[in-house]
Amino acid sequence: MEDLNNNNGKPQQAMGEETRCGRRVAAVSCPALSAARLNLPGVMDAEGRVDESRLRMHIFKNSGVSPCERGLVWRFLFGMYPCSSTASERSLLQEQLLVRYQVMKRKWQQFLPSAVRIHLNGTDVELLSAVRYFDQRETQVQQQVQDQSEEVRDRLAFLELQAQILFERVTFDQEELQEAIRIIDKDVPRTNRDLSYYQNEGLGNLLVLRDILITYAAFHPEVSYAQGMNDLCSRFLEVLDSEVDTFWSFSCYMEKFSRDFRADGLHRKIELEAALLKELDPQLYAHLVKDTMESFTFCHRWLLLGFQREFEHSDALRLFEILSCDHLELISQQVDRARYRERLAQKYCTEDNLESELQAFNTDFTFELFICAAILLENREFLLRCRDGVQLIHFTSSLQGRLDLNSTLKKAEHHFYNYCKSCAWDYMSGYCRANRSKQEDFFYQLCSLFVLK
Known part of the structure; x- marks a missing residue:
């Protein structure tokens, strides 16, 4: 059976x-x-x-x-x-x-x-x-x-x-x-x-x-x-x-x-979005987070339902399948493994450098989080003027059915690419000084994984 x-x-x-x-x-x-x-x-x-x-x-x-x-x-x-x-x-x-x-x-x-x-x-x-x-x-x-x-x-x-x-x-x-x-x-x-x-x-x-x-x-x-x-x-x-x-x-x-529909899943999504925004825009992060993470709760419905109400209906269906194809998530994991293999190879790094821990890609930063961040950053000036939860709720309501999918995708991919490129550049600058040609070769391999549409 x-x-x-x-x-x-x-x-x-x-x-x-x-x-x-x-x-x-x-x-x-x-x-x-x-x-x-x-x-x-x-x-x-x-x-x-x-x-x-x-x-x-x-x-x-x-x-x-x-x-x-x-x-x-x-x-x-x-x-x-x-x-x-x-x-x-x-x-x-x-x-x-x-x-x-x-x-x-x-x-x-x-x-x-x-x-x-x-x-x-x-x-x-x-x-x-x-x-x-x-x-x-x-x-x-x-x-x-x-x-x-x-x-x-x-x-x-x-x-x-x-x-x-x-x-x-x-x-x-x-x-x-x-x-x-x-x-x-x-x-x-x-x-x-x-x-x-x-x-x-x-x-x-x-x-x-x-x-x-x-x-x-x-x-x-x-x-x-x-x-x-x-x-x-x-x-x-x-x-x-x-x-x-x-x-x-x-x-x-x-x-x-299914975890996203439980309380712990809700908190995890909010924490990840806050952490990503802190990487991309520390000032906006500091304004929204204040004393607690409560200011980020308005993002949870976006993430839970795949931005179902923020885009025109046919575009929302399209976005849902784009997010579900996991393409960029798979790429980010490939890059992280590539860096890990380079680190283990010890070919181009000194013993002193090996003692330091290399900051890893956060593979929990899924593409949907970059979509969310792109929306926040696009409305940065308005959000910086928000002073309470009521204004944030008004902000989210004003977006329903008004966002342009192609523009949002382009901006999200740009933020995703820059995040990964920055992590890769940190690695090369700190650990591959000994061999410039190998550094450039490694950077090329990383970049080849991120060919944007």
């Missing part, structure tokens, strides 16, 4: 996908995507395997992917589809993920039957319509199941038996799950309904979002649900347009970033 603790019930094989256009109510799953191809040069081979490093490089250098490619790209980018999988393998995995999600959702629904339907007070007419559209969708899904061939039904029945065994020992804490559902039912109606995805019959997607969030909270009690997850998950649902694929992609994302 597979280890549920290691992969949260996700199969280790692979599967495939395609993009969807014009759908207003999320599909349960999208088997056709399994065989779809990426029209990105050199990224996918003939059997459907993806070169992950080239995919991430393409995303970064092209400032994202086209909307038609986005659904397929995200399934690889966020780990739902293993990049090493072939199209035929992804077709099999798609069925496994579909059945496992259905079993998981049914398990909590049977445990808390009163929570299957959202409780409405009748004042939100749009939500009443959402329930109607959602019910119509459920009826269509049931009809599709009945129309499946006997061969498909038999195969899915076998996969369902496997899933039931896999999740048999999972138990729920009734009080904690009910509390999570209570918060979800408050947050889901607050999801941005101005998006076209939630217009007209798309209102039913609000209830799809609710089911995904409850299923996640039920099977990840160590994380459960925290405010803001609805907006984050909504982004996946809009792009993937599939309840099942959204659940698994969102779950993969949360494996890496």
Whole structure:
């Protein structure tokens, strides 16, 4: 039996996908995507395997992917589809993920039957319509199941038996799950309904979002649900347009970033942003930090949701995938390892110099922190005039939907490059005086890692 603790019930094989256009109510799953191809040069081979490093490089250098490619790209980018999988393998995995999600959702629904339907007070007419559209969708899904061939039904029945065994020992804490559902039912109606995805019959997607969030909270009690997850998950649902694929992609994302939704994660983000700003602009840092870090808390929502509200919606989606491709984070680690190898080689450094500790790159300074810093530095003069938290809140509110992504990216990359170049120059100046040609060669190698778009 597979280890549920290691992969949260996700199969280790692979599967495939395609993009969807014009759908207003999320599909349960999208088997056709399994065989779809990426029209990105050199990224996918003939059997459907993806070169992950080239995919991430393409995303970064092209400032994202086209909307038609986005659904397929995200399934690889966020780990739902293993990049090493072939199209035929992804077709099999798609069925496994579909059945496992259905079993998981049914398990909590049977445990808390009163929570299957959202409780409405009748004042939100749009939500009443959402329930109607959602019910119509459920009826269509049931009809599709009945129309499946006997061969498909038999195969899915076998996969369902496997899933039931896999999740048999999972138990729920009734009080904690009910509390999570209570918060979800408050947050889901607050999801941005101005998006076209939630217009007209798309209102039913609000209830799809609710089911995904409850299923996640039920099977990840160590994380459960925290405010803001609805907006984050909504982004996946809009792009993937599939309840099942959204659940698994969102779950993969949360494996890496769930800490950001806890108090310690909040403090860590704030401390890192403050430390970076101190490196880039000590005066602005000193003005904002004052006696505590509280003045930096306004940055946390930016970082938590990937600047979802600060840029126009399509640009916010683009930025989210740029940040998620981790291209510059990988580069910064390469540079740090390069410096470390040079230090260990002891070829160009004196014994006295070796006794000193070389300041390392802070690889916790992820690119999103430089995006945040670029916004702060762009508004430096206004921030220096801010005297209290009320003015800071007014400042952040004034930015919503107004920032230019291309300009912000360019400035963030400039700050990132200068930070890394400064660290590299410190190394060369202090440790490589003995051999100028080797110094220049080493500097060239470092610079070659930071070719900006």
